[in-house]
Amino acid sequence: MGISALPTSLPVRPVVGITDVKAGAEAVLSPKTVEKALSAIESSKRLAAYTAVDHYVKPEHRVIGIGSGSTVPYVVERIVQQGVEANKDRVFIPTVLALSVSGFQSKELIVESRLNLGDVDQYPVIDVTLDGADEVDRSLNCIKGGGACHLREKVLAEAAKTFILVADYRKNVEYLGTNWQPGVPIEVVPFAYAKVLSNLHNSLGSPNASLRMAVKKAGPVVSDNGNFIIDAPFDQEKMKDPYPIMAQIKMLTGVVEVGLFCHMAEAAYFGNQDGTVTIKRSDGSTTQVTP
Numbered sequence: 356m357g358i359s360a361l362p363t364s365l366p367v368r369p370v371v372g373i374t375d376v377k378a379g380a381e382a383v384l385s386p387k388t389v390e391k392a393l394s395a396i397e398s399s400k401r402l403a404a405y406t407a408v409d410h411y412v413k414p415e416h417r418v419i420g421i422g423s424g425s426t427v428p429y430v431v432e433r434i435v436q437q438g439v440e441a442n443k444d445r446v447f448i449p450t451v452l453a454l455s456v457s458g459f460q461s462k463e464l465i466v467e468s469r470l471n472l473g474d475v476d477q478y479p480v481i482d483v484t485l486d487g488a489d490e491v492d493r494s495l496n497c498i499k500g501g502g503a504c505h506l507r508e509k510v511l512a513e514a515a516k517t518f519i520l521v522a523d524y525r526k527n528v529e530y531l532g533t534n535w536q537p538g539v540p541i542e543v544v545p546f547a548y549a550k551v552l553s554n555l556h557n558s559l560g561s562p563n564a565s566l567r568m569a570v571k572k573a574g575p576v577v578s579d580n581g582n583f584i585i586d587a588p589f590d591q592e593k594m595k596d597p598y599p600i601m602a603q604i605k606m607l608t609g610v611v612e613v614g615l616f617c618h619m620a621e622a623a624y625f626g627n628q629d630g631t632v633t634i635k636r637s638d639g640s641t642t643q644v645t646p
């Protein structure tokens with residue numbers, strides 16, 4: 356797969372994991388090397404998604420939440436492989452209902468796969484939601500919102516009896532902020548963004564928090580809900596236990612949702628380059644399986 360064929364993502368998102376670390380971040384890798392690394396990443400995403408679906412999407416599940424990002428298409432692909440009979444009485448709830456610039460959106464995926472589409476206001480209790488993540492720590496806290504979808508994603512995660520994360524090996528870290536450099540995505544109502552930025556700079560310990568700017572459009576990124584996104588990096592001390600800072604940010608007036616999901620996931624599936632899948636569970640256990 357060529358780079359141009361890869362899922363598009365918002366420009367602030369770093370492509371972690373394909374830099375030649377030994378040669379330094381500025382090293383220019385050959386197109387062949389980059390392509391090889393990227394296809395390894397895609398294979399890892401698919402491996403994680405397929406295994407998670409096999410373990411968690413059961414015949415008795417009727418309402419299924421589908422997150423957003425470039426890993427989730429593989430979730431839908433595997434669910435479709437369960438067959439027409441398995442899916443005919445199921446309803447799938449996407450995180451994104453409107454069409455948007457992002458390459459893969461869950462509504463389009465569901466419709467194109469001829470699965471039944473529903474919304475969370477009709478189905479406020481979801482059997483299982485599967486979603487990607489920008490980074491996941493040892494306690495299954497995660498950063499989400501690299502694609503500015505974290506408000507709807509958190510609603511679907513919270514509505515779910517079981518919330519499962521799927522990602523490639525680059526997202527599996529000890530502490531949040533290890534590979535994911537932009538910081539914590541924060542959705543804010545537009546008129547309050549300067550006040551929230553000031554709160555983050557002066558009171559909450561994120562001097563480099565900044566408004567996410569669009570690249571192929573003038574001005575800031577606007578979320579599917581018509582809001583702005585702030586990216587706020589925090590030091591490792593705060594990220595060791597992200598719940599307190601998540602709660603503090605959420606208390607700021609003008610903040611709609613914080614892209615820190617704490618104590619929500621039951622398990623996280625990471626596809627590895629060697630064809631294995633690492634499964635981290637909320638009970639603290641980790642296993643490695645070969646699907």
Ligand SMILES: O=C[C@H](O)[C@H](O)[C@H](O)COP(=O)(O)O
Binds near residue numbers: 500503504
């Ligand atoms: O806003 C975007 C979502 O939180 C995505 O689930 C997250 O950014 C992970 O996306 P990907 O699977 O493309 O890395």
